[in-house]
Amino acid sequence: MIALAACHAPAALADEAPATSTQEQAHQAAFEQATKAMQAAQVKGPAEIKLRDQATLKLPAGYVWVPEPAAGQFMKAVGNHPDERELGLIFPASEAQGWMVVARYEDAGYIKDDDAKNWNVDDLFKSLKDGTEASNEERRKNGYPELDILGWVEKPNYVADTHRLVWSMSARVKGAPADEPTSINYNTYALGREGYITLNLITGQQAIGQDKVHAQTLLSALDFNEGKRYADFNQSTDKVAEYGLAALVGGLAAKKLGMFALAAGFFAKFAKIILLAGAGVMAAVGKFFKRDKNQG
Numbered sequence: 001m002i003a004l005a006a007c008h009a010p011a012a013l014a015d016e017a018p019a020t021s022t023q024e025q026a027h028q029a030a031f032e033q034a035t036k037a038m039q040a041a042q043v044k045g046p047a048e049i050k051l052r053d054q055a056t057l058k059l060p061a062g063y064v065w066v067p068e069p070a071a072g073q074f075m076k077a078v079g080n081h082p083d084e085r086e087l088g089l090i091f092p093a094s095e096a097q098g099w100m101v102v103a104r105y106e107d108a109g110y111i112k113d114d115d116a117k118n119w120n121v122d123d124l125f126k127s128l129k130d131g132t133e134a135s136n137e138e139r140r141k142n143g144y145p146e147l148d149i150l151g152w153v154e155k156p157n158y159v160a161d162t163h164r165l166v167w168s169m170s171a172r173v174k175g176a177p178a179d180e181p182t183s184i185n186y187n188t189y190a191l192g193r194e195g196y197i198t199l200n201l202i203t204g205q206q207a208i209g210q211d212k213v214h215a216q217t218l219l220s221a222l223d224f225n226e227g228k229r230y231a232d233f234n235q236s237t238d239k240v241a242e243y244g245l246a247a248l249v250g251g252l253a254a255k256k257l258g259m260f261a262l263a264a265g266f267f268a269k270f271a272k273i274i275l276l277a278g279a280g281v282m283a284a285v286g287k288f289f290k291r292d293k294n295q296g
Contacts (some may be wrong), residue, residue, distance in 0.1 A: 023143045027077070034070070034077040041070035044093065051087050054105055054228050055190070055197055058221045063214075064091045075102070079144040087197075090218060099203040099211045101218060107195045109239035110230075111248070116158040116165075119246045124156060125149075127250030128169065136174070146174040153184055153208060156249045163191040163230040164219060167249050168212070170205060184208045188215050189248055192224045193232045194239070196248070 043049070043066075045059035059065050066074070071089040072082055083104070090101040129149045136146040153168035168186040186201035186208065199222070201215040224230070 027143070030077040031074075034074040037070040037073050038066045038089075042066055049088070051103070051197060051222075052105060053225070054192060054194070055222055055224045057103070057218070058223075059090070060217065060221060062093050063218070064093050065089075066091065071102075079139065079142070090199075092214070097211070098207065099201060099214060101215060102198075102200045102202065104198045104200070105195060106198070108243075109195060109241040110193060110233050111191050111196055111241045111243075111245055113158065113160060113163065113191065113245045115244040115246045116156075116160070119156070119249075121152070121155050124246060124249045125152065131250070132171075147171050148174045150182060153186070153205075154212075158245060165189040165191070165245065165248060166216075166219075168208070181205060186212050186215050188219045190219060190222055190224070191230045193228050193230060195241075197222060197224075 042064050043059070045063040045065070046061050047059045047065065049057040049059050049065050049067075051057055057065075066089040068086060068088060072086050074089065075086065076082055085104040085106055087103040087105055090103065092099060132147055132149050139146055148171060150170040150172060153170050154166065156165065156167040158165045166186075166188050168184060170182045170184055172180060172182045182205045184201075184203050184205055186203065188199045188201070190197045190199075199215060199218050201211060203211040226232075
């Protein structure tokens with residue numbers, strides 16, 4: 001059984017640096033409530049997770065699934081807006097790891113993938129950066145840090161045979177020192193007949209080499225249901241998306257996904273504890289999911 005520790009990070013943060021504003025206190029309280037909700041809702045692998053009527057995720061052992069609405073409560077607590085596309089969150093069962101995966105379904109219609117043959121990664125980067133800048137105003141209004149997109153960690157790669165897309169970008173809180181750890185957003189997409197599912201890994205730069213294996217493992221464990229697969233598309237009856245594959249990397253990704261807000265926003269709030277522990281951006285979250293030492 002996996003037990004959720006009693007919000008050690010927020011408590012320690014309060015001891016080290018008391019909240020300086022009502023807004024910060026509200027953020028901390030929301031975070032504590034969200035972690036309690038995740039504890040009550042968690043599902044431990046191995047388990048079959050139904051992703052609406054679209055797909056099934058065969059969650060392996062060593063992973064924890066947090067469904068809605070608890071997942072959405074946590075996302076809101078760390079700086080993201082409520083999003084009906086969210087399916088749930090995935091965490092490691094072990095506190096020794098410090099990453100999380102956000103699962104979403106976009107009912108966009110059938111995504112044509114022919115533009116992947118000719119896309120320009122420099123243009124995609126500019127679109128992503130511009131979209132992030134446009135989102136910074138909203139983050140600022142809500143008391144969360146603005147973000148800088150730094151560069152590719154892994155350039156966009158689309159495998160046409162499996163209809164899977166992967167790309168990764170690094171980000172940092174705007175105005176942060178150059179030596180401050182960056183956050184990594186590792187994005188995986190599975191295209192289906194009526195839309196697509198994203199499994200977005202949030203981790204730190206130091207850990208991306210080992211943590212991206214988890215994103216790839218989970219992507220491989222995801223299968224669309226019969227009749228919902230990309231190959232089941234019927235051009236005479238089915239909806240076609242208004243955009244192509246490139247939009248999933250460019251400005252659309254920045255405006256709609258907002259994953260950098262989660263990683264950088266969380267780091268900004270709990271940086272002192274994370275740095276003292278020598279851990280990555282999401283390590284504090286991982287520590288909430290601890291093995292019950294009284295059970296095997």
